[in-house]
Amino acid sequence: MQKKIREIDLGLKHICEKYNIPGISVCWTDANRAEWKNVYGVRSVETGEPLQDDDQFRAGSTTKTLIAVIIMQLKEEGKLSINQTVNTILDGVLQQESTITIKHLLNHTSGLEDYLWVEDEGQPMISKFDTAPKIQFTPDLLVKEALLASGRFVPGESFYYSNTNYILLGLIIEKVTGVKISEIINKRILEPLLMKQTYFPKTFSINTSYANGHSKFTQDFQLSDQIVYEYKDLNISLAWTAGALVSTPADLNRFMIGLFNKKIISGESLEEMMTFKETGDNGQSYGLGLYQFKDQQKIAVGHPGGISGYETVMLHYPAADIYMTVMINQMPAGATSIADELYDSFKVLE
DSSP: OHHHHHHHHHHHHHHHHHHTOSEEEEEEEOTTOOEEEEEEEBSOTTTOOBOOTTOBEEOGGGHHHHHHHHHHHHHHTTSOOTTSBGGGTSTTTSOTTOOOBHHHHHTTOSOOOOGGGSEETTEEGGGHHHHOTTOOOOHHHHHHHHHTSOOSSSTTSSOOOOHHHHHHHHHHHHHHHOSOHHHHHIIIIITTTTOTTOBOOSSSSOSSSBOOEEEOBOTTSOBOSSOOEEESSOOGGGTGGGTOOEEOHHHHHHHHHHHHTTSSSOHHHHHHHTOOEEOSSTTEEEOSSOEEEEOSSOEEEEEEEEETTEEEEEEEETTTTEEEEEEESSBSOOHHHHHHHHHHHHHHHO
């Protein structure tokens, strides 16, 4: 066993050097629910402080899977139908004649533009993570920004990954329940699954020990060879229910184990979430808040996440009943490719 651990540790060191990333945190849970977690690298390039295996990261769009689960819970409780239009709940938010349904939001077939790429004052909204670090952006404002652009296609006709969809789902959840999203996530997911190192942030800072984010993107989104920004705090109001979650690899594994073992939704709802359609990217399809990644050797189901300075991917490998989450404190990093490489290495060592 000690030899295996040394091999894995060397593998993480190799990944950091190969992909030129500051730090990586990984949790692997096998079919017997034995858990292995480890890290390599630093919390901060500025300080050189070493990364710890319980350090929190910004989890980006993995948030979307939690939001999708809550929608399915509300469906099971009879509080909404995923086939009803958005306008029946959020009156006046979309155009009166809109036929966009909750399901269109869940599977990114609404055709709505992604608010992060709508220009404001000559720069896309995504630039405000750097240029407007202190401004509080409301969810309603983010949706209004998206609606300044024309829809990309008739709802249901194609796939376009848009963060706007999951901002609207957050608004729907709050409207239907009358409760703030942070409290809903706590009560419905984090507490039942004992995800004690995960939370939906209310402020721009992280509460406990954490990895700083690092970005190689310049302000005009050119890729640099060097780290351009190091993030201690981040304006997560720009992400909200599309990507604000803070977590650890071990906690995201706990979430996936709860989801795929039907502890937080029914088997019927899980089956709906796992009805996948092609995205147009080779080997990738999308369901309701879940991706399926498929190659000649294996199938994985889960979700990637990227937010300024961080990349994450959480994956379940159904055939082997294995769970793996990879969190990296740099963007871009290639977390999904790295996870694929690590999976092949870990399987050999089992």
